[in-house]
Amino acid sequence: MKKAVNDIDRCVACGVCARQCPREAISIYKGCYAKVDFSKCVGCGLCEKACPAGSINVSEVGNVSK
Numbered sequence: 890m891k892k893a894v895n896d897i898d899r900c901v902a903c904g905v906c907a908r909q910c911p912r913e914a915i916s917i918y919k920g921c922y923a924k925v926d927f928s929k930c931v932g933c934g935l936c937e938k939a940c941p942a943g944s945i946n947v948s949e950v951g952n953v954s955k
């Protein structure tokens with residue numbers, strides 16, 4: 890299943906993704922960056938589309954090695 894992966898170096902912690910997520914899978918960790926709870930994320934891609942910084946990528950977790 891696809892999951893949302895956040896590039897914390899690009900994330901500006903605006904919280905837009907967290908408000909978009911229908912599963913409440915995203916929280917802003919210590920006010921610094923968006924953290925995705927993979928156990929809740931269903932890979933819908935809404936956060937990726939909404940992120941103004943382009944820091945979220947939704948992809949198969951098996952392929953996320955970078």
Ligand code: SF4
Pocket residue numbers: 895899900901902903904905906907922923939940941942943944945
């Ligand atoms: S919308 Fe993008 S920049 Fe804003 S908190 Fe989420 S991942 Fe970070």
Ligand code: SF4
Pocket residue numbers: 892893909910911912913914915925929930931932933934935936937947
């Ligand atoms: S892909 Fe969908 S379910 Fe997963 S964190 Fe983003 S908005 Fe939430």
